[in-house]
Structures are given as C-alpha cells and as structure tokens.
Amino acid sequence: MDHLFAVAGRLATPISPTGLATEGLLERQHLQEWVIDNPHVLGESVLVITAEFDRWADTEGVPARDRLDVLGLDATGRLVVVELKRGTADRDVHLQSITYAALVSRFDLDTLAQAHHDFLASRGQAVELDACRQRLLDHVDGDWSPELLQRPRQVIIAADFPKQVTHTVVWLSEMNLDIDLVQVGLWKVETHLVVGFTKVYPTPEVEEFTLAPARVEAKAAAQKLEERSRARKAAHVLVAAGLLPDGIRLRLTPRHGAPQSIREAILAWAGEDARRATATWNNNTAKPLTWDADGKPYTPTGLANHIFKSVTGRTPDGIRGTTWWDVDTDDVPSAVDPMEWEALAGVSLADLAKQFSSARKDWTSLHTLLGAIPSGRWTTYGDVASVIGSHAVPVGTHLATCEQCPNAWRVLTAAGRVSAGFQWTDPTRTDTPADILAAEGVQFDGGAAASEARLPLQTLQRLLDS
Numbered sequence: 001m002d003h004l005f006a007v008a009g010r011l012a013t014p015i016s017p018t019g020l021a022t023e024g025l026l027e028r029q030h031l032q033e034w035v036i037d038n039p040h041v042l043g044e045s046v047l048v049i050t051a052e053f054d055r056w057a058d059t060e061g062v063p064a065r066d067r068l069d070v071l072g073l074d075a076t077g078r079l080v081v082v083e084l085k086r087g088t089a090d091r092d093v094h095l096q097s098i099t100y101a102a103l104v105s106r107f108d109l110d111t112l113a114q115a116h117h118d119f120l121a122s123r124g125q126a127v128e129l130d131a132c133r134q135r136l137l138d139h140v141d142g143d144w145s146p147e148l149l150q151r152p153r154q155v156i157i158a159a160d161f162p163k164q165v166t167h168t169v170v171w172l173s174e175m176n177l178d179i180d181l182v183q184v185g186l187w188k189v190e191t192h193l194v195v196g197f198t199k200v201y202p203t204p205e206v207e208e209f210t211l212a213p214a215r216v217e218a219k220a221a222a223q224k225l226e227e228r229s230r231a232r233k234a235a236h237v238l239v240a241a242g243l244l245p246d247g248i249r250l251r252l253t254p255r256h257g258a259p260q261s262i263r264e265a266i267l268a269w270a271g272e273d274a275r276r277a278t279a280t281w282n283n284n285t286a287k288p289l290t291w292d293a294d295g296k297p298y299t300p301t302g303l304a305n306h307i308f309k310s311v312t313g314r315t316p317d318g319i320r321g322t323t324w325w326d327v328d329t330d331d332v333p334s335a336v337d338p339m340e341w342e343a344l345a346g347v348s349l350a351d352l353a354k355q356f357s358s359a360r361k362d363w364t365s366l367h368t369l370l371g372a373i374p375s376g377r378w379t380t381y382g383d384v385a386s387v388i389g390s391h392a393v394p395v396g397t398h399l400a401t402c403e404q405c406p407n408a409w410r411v412l413t414a415a416g417r418v419s420a421g422f423q424w425t426d427p428t429r430t431d432t433p434a435d436i437l438a439a440e441g442v443q444f445d446g447g448a449a450a451s452e453a454r455l456p457l458q459t460l461q462r463l464l465d466s
Contacts, residue, residue, distance in 0.1 A: 004194070015189050015194075017185060017186065020086040023186065028069075032070065032084055035084065039072060042070075043074060044074070045075035046074050047074075047135075047136070048072050049073055049079075049112055049116045049119065050118070050119035051119060052069070053068040055118075066099065068103075069082050069083055069084045070084070073136060073139060073140070075140060076140070076148065077140040077144060078148050078151060079112075079149055079152040080152065080155060081101045083156045083157070084158075085157070086184075087159050088160040089158035091162050094165055094168050094179065097156055098154070098177075100154075104149075105149065105152055109144060113129060114132075116135070116136065117132040120132070151178075153178040154177075155182060156181055157182045158184065159185070159186075161181055161200070166181065166201065170201070173201075173202060180201065182198065183200045233353070234322040234350050234353035235285055235299065239283045239285045241390065241391070241394060242394035242397060242398070243352055243393055243394055244283070244393065245393070246282050249279070249280060249328035249330075250281055251277060251325070251328045252266075253325070254307075256320040256324070257304075257316055258308060262312060266308070269311045279298075286299075288300070291303055300322045300324065301319055301320065301322070302321065304325075322350035323349075323350045325349050326348050327344040327352070329342055333393075334420050334421030335396045335400035336392070336393050336421070337396055337414055337419060338413065341393065344393070363402070366384065366395065370406050370407045370410070370411070372464070372466070373407050373410045375440045376440040376442055376453060377454070378416070378437060378442060378455070379410060379412070379454065379460060380392075380411065380412060381396045381411055381419075383457050387457070388464070396421070399411060402425075408433075410433075416448040416451065417447055417448055417449075434449070
C-alpha cells in the first residue's frame with residue numbers, strides 16, 4: 001500500500017509508514033509468527049509444515065547451517081518455500097530461496113510428516129506422527145504426487161526489493177520457476193501498529209499476459225535445445241561406437257519437424273535428381289554426412305534444414321535431422337554380415353544411436369573372448385557383439401583390419417559362412433578360415449559350417465567371464 005488514511009467522516013488523515021526495525025519488531029519472533037498464524041498471505045489453502053527448519057545434512061553427514069524460515073504445503077500438493085526479511089531484501093535473497101527449494105525438493109512424505117510432527121511438538125502440540133502424515137495427505141486435493149514435490153513454489157517476503165532481485169525473479173518466472181514477491185508494510189495508527197502484505201509480483205495481469213506466453217516460449221526453446229542436443233549426441237554415439245563404416249550410403253526419409261504435405265513435396269523434389277536423396281557417412285563428429293547432390297559436408301540436421309529450405313523457401317524450426325537419414329542396406333559393406341546389415345533396413349541414425357548408445361570402440365573384451373574360443377568351434381559376429389555390448393557391424397569392420405585379434409577365423413556370418421570381407425593380416429596366406437575349421441573337425445555343407453559346432457551364447461558369456 002502506497003497510502004493509508006485514518007477516516008473520520010469526511011476527514012481522511014494520512015497515516016505515516018514505519019518499519020519493523022524502527023518499532024523493535026524482529027524477523028523470527030514477530031514477522032515469522034504473523035505468517036505462521038496467517039498462512040493465507042502465502043496463497044490460498046497453504047498448510048504450514050514447519051519453521052526454522054535446519055535438519056538436513058550434506059553428503060558426508062555434516063549438518064547444514066542453512067535455516068529455512070517457513071515451509072508450507074498448498075492444496076495442489078506443491079511445497080511452498082518462504083524466505084523472510086524484515087527490511088529491504090538482500091541482493092542475493094533469491095539465491096537463498098532457490099537453495100532452500102532445491103533442498104526440500106528431495107523431501108518425501110515421511111520426511112515432511114516428521115518435520116511437521118517436530119514443529120507441532122516444539123509449539124506444545126502433541127500430535128502422533130501417523131496423524132501428521134494423514135494431515136498432509138488430507139490437505140492435498142487429489143492424489144499425493146512425489147513429482148509435484150520436486151517443483152516447490154517460492155515466496156519471498158520483505159519490506160522492499162532491490163532491482164537486482166526483481167529483475168532476476170522476473171526472468172526466473174519466465175523460465176517457469178514460480179517465485180512470488182510479497183511486500184510487507186507497517187503503519188502506526190495512534191498507539192496501534194498495522195501490518196499489510198501486498199503481492200507485488202507476479203500480479204494476476206502479469207501471470208496472464210506475460211508469464212504464461214513467456215513460459216510457453218521458454219518451454220519451446222528448451223524443447224528445441226533438447227532436440228539439438230539429441231541430434232548432436234546421436235552423431236557422437238555412432239562415431240564413438242564405430243557403428244557405421246566410412247563410405248556407406250544413407251537415404252533421405254523426411255520425418256521430424258516436417259508435416260506430411262512438406263514431406264511429400266521433399267520426396268517429389270528429391271525424385272527429380274536421385275543425388276538429392278542420398279548422402280555418404282563419414283566417422284566425423286563435426287560433419288559426418290557428405291551430400292551427393294553438392295559434395296559438401298553437413299551435420300544430419302544441417303542437411304535436413306538445407307533441404308527443407310530448398311523445397312519450401314522457409315527456415316525450418318526444430319528439425320531433428322538424425323531422424324531423416326536411414327541406412328541404405330542395398331549396398332552391403334564387404335566386412336559386414338549381410339543378414340546383420342539387412343536388419344538395419346529402415347532404421348534412422350537417431351534409432352541406431354538410441355539402440356546402441358552403450359556401444360564403444362574398446363575391443364579389449366573382444367580380444368579376450370576370441371582368444372578363449374576353443375579349437376573346432378565357431379561363433380557369429382552378432383553373438384560376439386551381444387556378449388561384449390557392441391553391434392555386429394562394427395565388430396565385423398574391426399575384425400577385417402585388426403592385427404591383434406586371435407582366432408578371427410572362428411567368427412562367421414549368421415548363416416555360418418566366411419564373411420566376404422575376411423582377409424588375413426598376412427597377405428601371403430592362401431588358405432581360408434573354412435580350411436582351418438575343417439582341419440579342426442568342423443563339418444561344412446555347401447560352404448556353411450555345421451550348426452553343431454557353433455558356440456551357444458551362454459557359453460560365450462562364460463568364456464568371457466572366466
């Protein structure tokens with residue numbers, strides 16, 4: 001309130017404002033008690049759980065010194081973190097509030113019930129712990145939601161706020177963090193003191209016309225950032241795992257970020273020149289795609305954006321380009337099991353990265369496993385990959401050039417045949433893996449090794465574990 005008057009009929013006499021410190025009123029003993037006794041100043045239907053809470057500890061069990069002024073629970077099931085200042089708020093008061101919000105966001109129902117029990121006991125109210133727990137459950141309008149507890153609402157009450165605080169709180173609110181600024185004022189009317197609480201931010205108008213649109217924009221921006229991060233991560237995953245050999249072809253299949261009508265227009269445009277629909281993969285995290293139409297390197301999203309704009313004349317918004325490019329399985333790399341390669345048909349770069357995000361180019365376990373395969377037995381690229389946490393494609397690519405892989409000839413395709421890309425590291429050798437396996441007793445029928453000599457997957461796992 002900017003002005004307060006004492007009214008006697010037609011006479012309105014101004015009442016002079018005063019301050020809590022001026023009147024000898026304290027933050028904890030007075031302001032805090034006013035809030036506890038009148039929780040509606042914090043919003044509708046707020047139950048005070050505790051005050052002066054300091055019973056948290058850091059990861060080493062050392063009690064924290066921070067003391068939360070008031071903690072409430074509103075009827076929606078959200079916690080309300082309250083920070084009190086009897087004078088002008090400190091320039092970093094919002095940081096204190098955020099710290100408390102982060103701490104209480106890890107609380108569960110049992111923690112809150114115990115805090116409420118201890119709070120009531122300290123005020124002379126003997127209430128059983130189970131009753132405190134039920135009181136919290138009953139206060140919430142609907143089911144108890146642990147997810148809502150992770151997003152506390154914050155209320156900062158002070159006599160005034162510096163611009164640094166207000167500007168920061170406005171931005172944080174636009175970023176979808178709920179912080180209310182409540183101004184406490186004190187007036188002296190003859191021998192009586194009058195206190196008032198005024199919510200200065202956000203006002204209903206700000207919430208409706210400013211915060212709501214800003215939060216929609218913030219959510220869209222966060223989603224765009226997440227999509228771009230996923231796209232970059234996908235390329236890094238594929239390169240790090242060696243999932244795709246250099247030089248393989250990718251085919252354009254417009255998906256994410258383009259409506260059906262534009263997808264059809266893009267495919268029609270690509271049909272006018274076959275080079276527009278294909279790209280070559282290179283294991284380069286910066287720009288792994290080389291577009292056949294112009295020979296230039298791109299990121300998957302960069303090329304998808306370029307194609308989108310070329311067709312529509314518009315700048316795209318939020319395309320995740322790794323969903324636009326599928327492995328072309330018509331051209332099988334020589335070092336890869338054809339059946340394993342065929343299984344990648346219709347799989348996008350994004351799907352590949354998601355499926356094999358844990359695969360890595362660490363071949364130590366592969367070398368250990370190969371060395372343990374006994375004479376007269378064979379296995380497949382797929383089974384080896386499954387045991388070591390990789391994929392058949394990079395396993396085959398690695399074996400084709402590895403000079404340190406023992407018993408590499410014991411790894412065959414899923415059909416039991418020697419891979420077309422198999423080659424000895426010693427170029428003078430003229431025998432074949434089939435010759436060696438046959439000499440060890442493995443039977444071959446039409447070029448395929450007998451399934452009886454194939455190691456079961458469980459046996460392979462035991463060989464690696466031992």
